[in-house]
Amino acid sequence: MTDLTVMITRCTRRSLRDPEAFFTSLLLPVILMLLFVYVFGGAMNAEATSTREYADYVVPGLIVLCAGFGAGTTAVAVATDMSSGIIDRFRSMPIRSSSVLAGHIAASLARNLLATALVIGVGLAVGWRPSASPAQWLAAIAMIIAFILAMSWLAAMAGLLVGGPEAANSVTFAIMFLPYLSSAFVPARTMTPALRPIAANQPFTPVIETMRGLWMGRTSTGAPVGHEALLAVIYCAAILACSAAAASYLFRHRTAA
């Protein structure tokens, strides 16, 4: 337990002392929310999104987008660690090596939850009116946590796979781009026929639709929220299990550059 607390403290300090990245990750949700609601929101017709206001539609999508950005930050943090001598020190110490990665994951979860809270806060300020009961709120938050954990482990694995921090940075780009090809910003059915099946079936969509269904009472796919939630949980669990196993393996077998 001590190992884990120490590692979490370390990763949290590292996050807080990188003001540039820290503020970007906090500014991003605010700016994106304002951008989507006030710039694009007017053009999004209510019929297509089946919502009163675009804010009612877009909040889950922005949460996922910010989590993708947060995952990129985690990938960079892990890759930076791996390219420094401190990893060898940790590994030659009598500590659980898993705690090093767990520290990154915990810090990633904290950063992302903060970003999520901002999306929710700004969303409420610009007109988002969720109809969810307290139980549905809890379920939505559980969904977010599951998704963030899956993305964080995926990012940790990516950070271990790539050669260094610069390469890890490109992971941010990839993960941030995927939500655009989901039901995050517009329903899949409004897309060009070639993209529709991709957007409807990629892992981000059920996660987004679960939140949307819980908060607004209906999904944009028309499927019941239970169906989307089941898919989302399966996706998150699978991504989490595979990435965590791969990351732990890579961590044990890769040496500092």
Added chain:
Amino acid sequence: MTYTIKADGIVKSFGGGTRVLDGVDLAVEKGTIFALLGPNGAGKTTLVRILATLLKPDAGTATVAGHDLRTDPAGVRRSISLTGQYTAVDDVLTGRENLVMMARLLRLPAPRARRRAAELLTAFDLDDAADKRVKTYSGGMRRRLDLAVSVIARPPLIFLDEPTTGLDPRSRNQTWDVVRGLAAGGVTVLLTTQYLDEADRLADTVAVLHHGRIIAQGTPAQLKARHDSASLDEVFLALTEPGHAGEPGHAGHHSRHEGAIR
């Protein structure tokens, strides 16, 4: 004689079949400074990483600080500390935070960890920089912090991989003083170096690693006498020059490398 490290026939190959270590035997006496000397690529770091349990040897056995490398790597890890070629400290944290963090990881309770950190900051002349981020430290200060971290738990054996590479002469001298101080306190130090004068001035025993084998071993004085040289430089050149037949008692060990040496 008590050996802190006793290694026999350590072999390690990496992909492609290159034998980085080709049967290394090593015996390091307790409380001494042992220098592993060799050019870049001689396998020094690989050997240190094996002895510090970071790599598994393909063949060979070793007892490190009383623990068998193969059957009790956790025991080895409890008795050693490794300072790698790249300073192994977190440069976003301050010197004090680094020391407290490492002390906590070594199971010191929080108050004792803080006391030990303060003690070491003073001992390693880092009081003024204690609460500054390591990023702002000079190379020599980083090294000193690195060494301070290494001795938090008072390990009986310390590995230092190229401890002075990249340091200016003054920092180098300071580092040497610290290493001598550690040995005087009863700690066994195994260090690698490519600097002959470092081995000469610091080590009780020098082993020359070349093409994966120990090709000469002894005190700096013995090596000089044996090769009738005034400096270790000449010994080193004589040992590593093409076609060298090896020293008495070791002939044959490395004969198949003859001609391959550039």
